[in-house]
Amino acid sequence: MDFNHPDLQKIDNLIKQSKRILIIPHKSPDGDTIGASLAMYQVLRGMDKDVDVICTDPAPEEFTFLPNIEFLQVGEPTLDYDAYFILDAGAIYLTGFHESHPKLFDKSLEVVNIDHHQSNDYYGKYNIVEKETASATIVIYKMFMELGYPIDRYTATCLLTGIYTDTGSFMHSNTSSEVFRVASRLMAKGANFRSISKEIFNTTKISTMRLWGRVMRKINKTPEGIAMSVVKQKDFDDTGADYSEMTGVVDYINSVPGAQYSVILTEKGGKVKGSLRTLKEEVDVAKIASDFGGGGHTKAAGFTIPGKLQKEVRWKVVE
Ligand SMILES: [Mn+2]
Known part of the structure; x- marks a missing residue:
């Protein structure tokens, strides 16, 4: 050794x-x-x-x-x-x-x-x-x-x-x-x-299951192949879960077929925390996280920025 x-x-x-x-x-x-x-x-x-x-x-x-x-x-x-x-x-x-x-x-x-x-x-x-x-x-x-x-x-x-x-x-x-x-x-x-x-690993509180349920209900896959979900302060308030109960859910989001990487954005006390995971050999999520002042490992990383989450509705013209 x-x-x-x-x-x-x-x-x-x-x-x-x-x-x-x-x-x-x-x-x-x-x-x-x-x-x-x-x-x-x-x-x-x-x-x-x-x-x-x-x-x-x-x-x-x-x-x-x-x-x-x-x-x-x-x-x-x-x-x-x-x-x-x-x-x-x-x-x-x-x-x-x-x-x-x-x-x-x-x-x-x-x-x-x-x-x-x-x-x-x-x-x-x-x-x-x-x-x-x-x-x-x-x-x-x-x-x-x-x-x-x-x-x-x-x-x-x-x-x-x-x-x-x-x-x-x-x-x-x-x-x-x-x-x-x-x-x-x-x-x-x-x-x-x-x-x-x-x-x-084999013990999951009801509050955690309810929180994860909300995360999963809000999954989206962007055209770029980013599997994404968000958690708002209200989700914690409604389910009674705390932030530590987020551990592991990003790995689930990451299991969407064909995802380049996954992101969960979490609102927490006036800040937004991003957790990133990837299963792709060629994707380095530590690099992506560092663009937002964060860091971590190549396959698992995160960042925290001030602010809160706001839903943006995008329209596009199709033929
Ligand atoms: Mn460690």
Whole structure:
């Protein structure tokens, strides 16, 4: 296994010398950032560190089964820790703390950035960024292995959760041989695969089903082959669903035959969020998202712009 990162030894030293460590998942946390954070929590606790995990938003309900989930706090960080780990955040704004705590990103603090997004610009004082790796939890798995840190069954469950969610249960194009190899090793270490598949993939709340129903009812395919749908604030209000329940629906929209790529535009608090997916080899949705100031992976990306959605009716003259 290749894991050559110039900062690796420094990170090992930093961990060993630190007493108080803060872990920061990205905002609107998903299975990968949560799995990465809770796995890191477990390993650092095992090394007798005082560890906090602080996120701008709570974990979605389906992750309640994860070990250590009770230690994920919603709030604001303080800047008196010995070390900071920012996990799975492809850009500083995704932490939600770039405006309130710019010091985290001026390289004056002991900040470690561990990530796998194309958009990552190495904002940490120390960085382990693997842009071709399927999940942040795989990067962390490889780091633990390389440094000889122990992976118990709780850590393994958290790490496998990130692989599971970021590969769309082993269905997205990032599902490499490495994904299966690491997943298999985590299973061997006791990862609770049954809970992951049951709690995350085979449990759907009624509010989620109603929200997805609305998304699907509004699907359109443009003449350019873009499969598109929209979600307005009213859809959340009427169904009682929250934004995190959008996770996964864009993949459904993407399964329209012949689609070049899919987009869902979501209204959320005065902003419009775009989620893009493609199954086409030649389409790079990260590039499209970057035209709107966003980013992500070549097959899955997103952006956020201020504004709201307005329906535009187009007329055209036909013979
Ligand atoms: Mn990720």
